[in-house]
Amino acid sequence: MAAFAEVAVSLPMDRTFHYSVPQNLSETISVGKRVFVPFLNRAIVGYVVGLCDEADVKNVKAIISVIDREPVLTEEMLKLTRWVKDNYFCSWGEAIAAVIPAGIKKGKEAIGSRLKSADYENEKFPQSTPHDLVEEQSRALKSVIESVDKHEHKTYLLHGITSSGKTEVYLQAIDHVLKSGGQAIMLVPEISLTPQTIERFSSRFGDHVAVIHSRLTAAKKFLEWKRIKDGKANIVVGARSAIFAPVKKLGVVIIDEEHETSYKQDDVPRYHARDVAEERARLNNCPLILGSATPSLESYYKAKAGVYRMIKLTKRIDERLLPKVKIVDMRMELASRRRIEVFSKVLLDAVANTLTAGKQAMIFLNRRGFSTFVNCKKCGFVVKCKRCDTVLVYHFETKKLICHYCNYTTNAPDICPSCKSSYIKYLGLGTEKVESEMSHSFPHAKIARMDSDTTAKRGSHDRILGDFKTGKANLLVGTQMIAKGHDFPLVTLVGVVSADVSLNIPDFRASERTFNLLTQVGGRAGRGEDGGEVVIQTDTPGHYAILAAAKHDYDKFYSEEIKSRKELLYPPFINLVKVTVRARNDQFAAQTAMELQEAIKLADPEMLIAGPSPAPILRMRGYYRYNIMLKHKDRLAMCALLKKVLNSFRKPHGILIAVDVDPVAM
Ligand SMILES: [Zn+2]
Ligand SMILES: [Zn+2]
Known part of the structure; x- marks a missing residue:
């Protein structure tokens, strides 16, 4: 019987602590359980990461009590969290706290026991069956299945153009894993975790699916965690944190849209789910599939170097053509029309043709609000945030000025706060303004807008998408929220109001992000039988990210971008x-x-x-x-x-x- 326990605590201290195990707890204590320990004159929750016969210091304090009947952390989770601690600059306890649902972190046992299982409604979806695969898809699936059967860890980069049927490969890989008695984790970006996405899994796998994302209440999160832990769900679909789901027989990990920056956590522990997934797949001797139409430079570099195995899907399903892309130089537009216009003639004509033909269009601008800055014509005063060095954005619907970084909100001024003149100008462009300009140009169009302002209310996200899908709206204006994975067969036109928004961010990944966004949003056009068209407005029509996106040429973009990364010494070179x-x-x-x-x-x-x-x-x-x-x-x-x-x-x-x-x- 061990005399001492090594305990990790969720504080920013790069060490563990030894406590003695009192006689009455020696039966119940074990590695992976939570305990109450004395710490600086109070009792806090700690995690037992080891048991030993000797302590590292004299006069150790005693453990107060053991919280759990069953360990909440497996041996594997202890290894994985230790890896997170070593790689992402946090303490072991902080890493552990990230893998345990918040509901039980406070030291209560099983809050879920107070909830009846009826609280958890499992929606029933109509059953769907596997689709026939085209040759490229079958080959991709075959490689992955081989790794599953051989229990070998290998990372596959599934580079498939938009609409090439990556999801069907995922679904059949998961199916194979389940049939051989294993479990699967499937990560999708938070923004894509819509009811449609969940339905695709539930209709194939029924109630074997558990879903984990940040919008769940703590109680629901805990119930899902418990279902997984008890082996009642074999497939975990979720955002970033689902990589820590307590599955015991992991057979495959899949990360869709692996290039998405939302896989990186911006709070302690600041881990990247892609890297954690690789480590977890390695610990479990199972394959990891990274899928994307626009892989991150890091992953593509590794695939080219042979560290990852590259699989390509080059054909769109049903041989649908990729949309034609037109680049419009907005500087020329300005010169010929002598005033600043939001939309070029090319885009306006395209929208008119689309609506006349009874089809739908999406208009994309990755910036919300109405005017992106408000200033005084007389003295030049610009309204800024009180707490940040940022310019406040005017929101027409609420008539408020809002800081997009800290949410500071104030009334829009009628007179200049500085010189008291009433010449207040509203400049710059956000989705609200795009919507209003579109309704001026097309008074009969039925316009919907999707951004974080219009989707703040529960259920509004689905309602907007539903309206668009059923044709209640025929013009959808939005931010990157509209760029993700939705399948709208009637959309034949995608307009990009300004490709320069993401290009002008002071970040070495600005080009990569621009290329990704343009490719993703452009991929929304022509998913039906009618083909599609994309119009990109920009002030920098010669930029390689825009040119490559217009030609649907990832390799061209990669070869330009990787040169500059090497020259300036940025990832993946460092x-x-x-x-x-x-x-x-x-x-x-x-x-x-x-x-x-x-x-x-x-x-x-x-x-x-x-x-x-x-x-x-x-x-x-x-x-x-x-x-x-x-x-x-x-x-x-x-x-x-x-x-x-x-x-x-x-x-x-x-x-x-x-x-x-x-x-x-x-
Ligand atoms: Zn003024
Ligand atoms: Zn602010």
Whole structure:
């Protein structure tokens, strides 16, 4: 019987703690259970990660009580969370806290026992059967099945153009795993986790499917977690955090739209689900399938190098043609029409033709609101956020000015706050304005808008999509929400109001994101029998991301982009770590960031360090922020070194430091 327990706690401390096991708990304690332990004069929840006969210090305190009857963490989850801790700069306890549903984190046992199972309604869907596969799909499936049967870990990159039938390959791979007694985890981006997506799985696999996403209540999340843990659900469909689902016989992991940045968590632990999935598949000797029409540069690079196995789907289902793409140079448009217009003549004509033909169109702009900035014509004053260095966006429906970073909201001014003149101008363009301009140009069109403003209410997302699907609306205006996976056979036209919105972000991934968005949104056109057309408006028609997207040429984009990544030394050629130092005082934050940078340099003179430099938006929610960028070939070594430096760095009071490994935003 072990005398001591090694316990991890969910605090930012890079170590575990030893506690003695009192006689009365020696029977019930075991690895993977939660315990109450004394910590700085209070009782907190800890996780037993090991049992031992000796303690690392004298005078250890005793465990107060054991919370669980059954361990909440398996051996595998302990290994996986330790890997997360080593790779993503957090403590073991913080990593563990991320894999356990919030409902049981507080130290209560099984809140679910108070809920009746009737609270969990399992909708019934009509049964669907496997579709026949085309040759490319069968070959893809065959490779994956081989790995499943051989219990070998291999990562497949399924690079399939839009509408090439990736999902059917996923479904049949999962089916094979289930039939051989295994379980499956399927990740999709949060934004794509719509009832339609869930229906595709439920109609094939019935109530074997568990769904995990952030909109579930804590109680429902716990119930799903419990169903999975008890082996009552064999397929987990979910967003990022579903990668930690407690399945015991993992046979395959699938990540759809693997390039999506939403797979990266932006809070502690700042893990990337794709990398965690690879580690988990490795621990379980099972294949991982990464699917995308526009793979991340990192994954494609690995596939080309042979680290991943590349599988291509090059044909659209039913041999549907890819849409024709027209690029419109908005600078020429401005010169010929002598005033700023939201829509080019080409786009207006295309919309008119589409509506006349009884078809549907989607109009895309990745920016919500009405006017993106409000200023005074007389003195030039621009209305800014009180807490951030950002410009407030005018929302017509609510008549409010809103900060899109911190949600600060204020009334739109009638007179200039600075010079008291009444010449207030509303400039810039968001989806609200696009909707209103479209209704001016096409008064008879039935227009719907989809962005985070119109979908804030429960059920509104589905209602808008439903209206569009049934033809109640024939023009859908929206942000990237409309770019994802929806199948609307009547859509023959996609208009991109400005391709430059994502291109002008100060981030080395700006081109990649632009190419992805244009490809995804363009892929919405022509999914029916009528073919499709895409019109892209831009001020930079010669940019390779736009040109390649117009030609549906991923390889062309990749070859240009990878050159610049190599030249500037960015991923996939290097690992990045972003260290952010923030404080309420600008000078104080800058000074401390400088000191920290010097400490890192001293610890490793070879480390490539950029900065400290002000964050792209220096002040956010009242905090001034400075970034230090580290580049290194070896992520583990870099994290280890940084942990050492930060442990001995005397952090002044009032300073906050955040470390983001492989950041997806600068
Ligand atoms: Zn003014
Ligand atoms: Zn703000």
